[in-house]
Amino acid sequence: QVQLVESGGGLVQAGGSLRLSCAASGRTFSIYSMGWFRQAPGKEREFVATINLRTGTAYYADYVKGRFTISRENAKKTVYLQMNSLKPEDPAVYYCAADRTVATPAREGERYDYWGQGTQVSVSS
Numbered sequence: 001q002v003q004l005v006e007s008g009g010g011l012v013q014a015g016g017s018l019r020l021s022c023a024a025s026g027r028t029f030s031i032y033s034m035g036w037f038r039q040a041p042g043k044e045r046e047f048v049a050t051i052n053l054r055t056g057t058a059y060y061a062d063y064v065k066g067r068f069t070i071s072r073e074n075a076k077k078t079v080y081l082q083m084n085s086l087k088p089e090d091p092a093v094y095y096c097a098a099d100r101t102v103a104t105p106a107r108e109g110e111r112y113d114y115w116g117q118g119t120q121v122s123v124s125s
Contacts, residue, residue: 002026002114009119020081022096031098033105034079038092050105093118
């Protein structure tokens with residue numbers, strides 16, 4: 001089993017920045033990639049970004065590309081999501097997820113095996 005704990009959410013003004021963290025514990029050697037997803041009230045969960053933990057290759061949703069950066073610190077078993085230029089459409093609960101599949105990191109949430117409890121991101125205009 002793998003446990004994921006997110007932190008770093010909060011309230012920020014539009015145009016501001018936040019950095020989310022996701023710390024993994026347990027059988028972390030089995031994880032191949034980790035991703036961030038978000039879900040706003042009344043909306044479906046959507047992909048934000050994902051990263052191959054071995055190579056550091058990252059993939060982004062078009063609506064965050066250029067504003068968000070996903071990174072990993074393998075020694076700390078932690079993945080980060082640096083969010084800059086936050087917009088009024090970015091507020092949601094942000095979830096970290098881990099995938100054991102040895103393949104190109106997925107944009108589909110169904111591929112992920114483990115999920116964190118989520119952290120709230122709010123943006124004031």
